[in-house]
Amino acid sequence: METLYSSEYFSGGHECGYAGYLRDERLIDLNFDRRLAWIETLRSGGRLLEVGCALGLFLRRARQRGWEVTGVEIAADCAEIAASNAGAPVLAGDLLEVDLPGPFDVIVMIDVIEHVPDPAGCIARCSELLAEDGLLVIETGDLESRWAQLLGRRWHFVDPPQHLFYFKRSSLERMLRSHGIEGPIHSQRMGRQVSLANIAHKLFGPAAGPLMRMPGSVHLDLGDGMLIAAERS
Secondary structure (H helix, E strand, O other), X not given: OOXXXXXXXXXXXXXXXXXXXXXXXXXXXXXXXXXXXXXXXXXXXXXXXXXXXXXXXXXXXXXXXXXXXXXXXXXXXXXXXXXXXXXXXXXXOOOOOOOOOOOEEEEEEEOOOOOOOOHHHHHHHHHHHEEEEEEEEEEEEEOOOHHHHHHHHHOOOOOOOOOOOOEOHHHHXXXXXXXXXXXXEEEEOOOEXXXXXXXXXXXXXXXXXXXXXXXXXXXXXXXXXEEEEEEOX
């Protein structure tokens, strides 16, 4: 994981990953603001931990909105960039191994749980770190969505080696319940603004070449992603 999720993953250096993550900063901020606004309908603020914080853009937006933020990121070079971008502490390492200063009011895993080799272990660790009435927010693909059912193995979310696990809402909820996150579960489906350059990279990888510098973006909302917030209470 440390080898795959280096800074090259975010700059077009791998078959998977992003054509230019920081080049899409404005679009990514818009996507994160929508998710933060939804989270803030459930929690008004407090201490927030982001697991898999990449280059720190979500943490930065959350801090600007008044949250006290901390991040954890598996790749050391990305963790350093994230801390600089967010102006907040970011620990380098595996969630299951790093010493984190809990409890947290909210823990966020956006497009992360499908990447980790032990998703149940990560949820168990989040349960330990959450405050008694804390909120765990997970966004991932929905294996039961119509798009996923229609495309099967050609569904864009089936994307090894970066995506290791795939979830139905029912299976994800069972995993949450089995690790002590037993309160109400809130859900939402949100599309996202995606650059044309990133779409080209998803289709062709580094072979996309000049296409990875295309201007413009589109709003994609295929209904095949799920955003879940589960309360520990």
